[in-house]
Each structure stands twice: as structure tokens, then as C-alpha cells.
Amino acid sequence: xxxxxxxxxxxxxxxxxxxxxxxxxxxxxxxxxxxxxxxxxxxxxxxxxxxxxxxxxxxxxxxxxxxxxxxxxxxxxxxxxxxxxxxxxxxxxxxxxxxxxxxxxxxxxxxxxxxxxxxxxxxxxxxxxxxxxxxxxxxxxxxxxxxxxxxxxxxxxxxxxxxxxxxxxxxxxxxxxxxxxxxxxxxxxxxxxxxxxxxxxxxxxxxxxxxxx
DNA sequence: TACATGATGCCCT
DNA sequence: GGGCATCATGTAG
Numbered sequence: 001x002x003x004x005x006x007x008x009x010x011x012x013x014x015x016x017x018x019x020x021x022x023x024x025x026x027x028x029x030x031x032x033x034x035x036x037x038x039x040x041x042x043x044x045x046x047x048x049x050x051x052x053x054x055x056x057x058x059x060x061x062x063x064x065x066x067x068x069x070x071x072x073x074x075x076x077x078x079x080x081x082x083x084x085x086x087x088x089x090x091x092x093x094x095x096x097x098x099x100x101x102x103x104x105x106x107x108x109x110x111x112x113x114x115x116x117x118x119x120x121x122x123x124x125x126x127x128x129x130x131x132x133x134x135x136x137x138x139x140x141x142x143x144x145x146x147x148x149x150x151x152x153x154x155x156x157x158x159x160x161x162x163x164x165x166x167x168x169x170x171x172x173x174x175x176x177x178x179x180x181x182x183x184x185x186x187x188x189x190x191x192x193x194x195x196x197x198x199x200x201x202x203x204x205x206x207x208x209x210x211x212x213x
Numbered sequence: 214t215a216c217a218t219g220a221t222g223c224c225c226t
Numbered sequence: 227g228g229g230c231a232t233c234a235t236g237t238a239g
Contacts, residue, residue: 048220057220067234081234081235084232
């Protein structure tokens with residue numbers, strides 16, 4: 001995986017656990033997308049856990065349907081859905097085959113291919129100062145709909161794809177980055193089961209959606 | 214076949 | 227801070 005230095009790619013077993021644990025441990029890892037034009041990567045700074053039965057806010061709560069079938073399959077698969085007529089959201093399935101549960105990717109800090117991601121979002125980075133303008137960089141991938149647009153993720157292309165396969169163009173990498181402290185808060189945009197603190201962010205990171213914590 | 218709704222983001226005040 | 231675009235999906239009828 002050139003230009004990212006020495007990294008370890010996560011395998012399916014990493015995702016074969018409770019979504020709450022996976023969500024917290026994904027913080028600080030890299031979401032990596034291979035494209036014909038280069039490698040795009042962002043550091044995961046915000047996630048949310050969605051459980052199975054008993055989690056009224058989860059897509060899996062009402063049981064298996066054609067849309068959410070990936071959630072009931074093996075761990076480490078991309079679950080991509082379309083929302084509000086405009087946006088895609090990316091999740092990764094957790095737990096063994098047959099047990100639903102997933103983690104929603106909510107925000108990335110651009111790490112590699114920043115210009116290409118900005119372009120995919122319709123954002124112009126000034127030639128000199130663009131890569132230092134935090135408020136502008138934050139618009140690239142801080143939000144679940146934003147990061148999928150930045151990485152070119154769609155349901156048609158990516159739903160059901162393994163994030164843990166050597167052939168996949170969408171992977172999670174560990175580059176050794178150490179997260180100092182994480183914070184758990186209620187999930188965003190959900191009305192049911194909103195009281196549980198299942199949203200995880202890297203404390204103090206400016207690239208989380210909303211204000212930094 | 215119809216309809217309500219949503220794990221959002223953007224633009225306007 | 228609030229309104230709204232825009233459509234796939236699930237459920238009711």
C-alpha cells in the first residue's frame with residue numbers, strides 16, 4: 001500500500017466482536033480506498049455502534065430484509081445504504097454470520113489523496129494554503145454522507161464488499177497511530193434509543209462532525 | 214400501488 | 227438555527 005508507509009491491514013476477525021468494541025477500536029485507524037488515480041485515506045475519528053435486536057435505532061431491529069441482509073452476514077463487510085434522497089452511509093458488519101450488528105463511519109481526517117477527495121466533494125483547495133485550512137479540510141469528510149462522497153462510495157459499487165479481503169479496494173489499515181483518549185456520546189440523528197452513548201470520537205480531534213470534544 | 218420516513222448536508226437568515 | 231431537497235425502502239391497504 002504505497003505512500004502510506006508501513007501499515008497493517010485489518011482482517012475479518014477484528015470485526016467478529018461486539019460493535020461497541022469494534023467502534024472504539026476503529027478510532028485512529030485508516031479507511032483506505034484504492035482508485036485508478038491513487039490511494040485515498042482518512043483517519044477514522046468518529047464512529048457509531050449499532051446493535052441487533054433490542055437496538056430500536058438499528059436497521060437490523062425489525063429483522064432481516066433485502067436492504068439490510070449484509071448486517072446478518074459475516075463480519076467485515078460493507079453495508080452501504082442511501083438516505084434522505086441524497087446521501088450514502090458506510091457501515092461495517094460485526095459479529096459472526098447470522099448475528100446482526102455494525103459500526104457506522106461518521107467522520108475522517110484526510111490523510112492521503114486530500115486534493116482528490118476535496119474535488120469529489122466539489123471543494124476548491126487554494127494552491128498555497130489549502131492543505132493548512134482546517135475549516136476547509138473539515139468539510140471534506142466530517143459527516144457520514146460527506147466521507148462516502150469523498151471516497152466515491154455507493155451502494156451499487158460497494159454494498160456487501162469485504163473490507164478485509166486482499167483483493168478489496170476498500171480496507172482498514174493500522175499505521176501505528178495511538179489514540180490518547182476517546183469520548184462516548186449519544187448517537188446523532190436517531191430518535192429511538194437515543195439515550196445510549198454509542199457514538200465514539202477521538203477527544204480533541206477537530207475533524208469530528210459538530211464541535212470537537 | 215400509495216404513502217410515510219429517515220444513522221444528512223446545504224443554503225439561507 | 228431552521229427549512230428543504232430528494233428517493234429507496236418498508237409497510238399498510
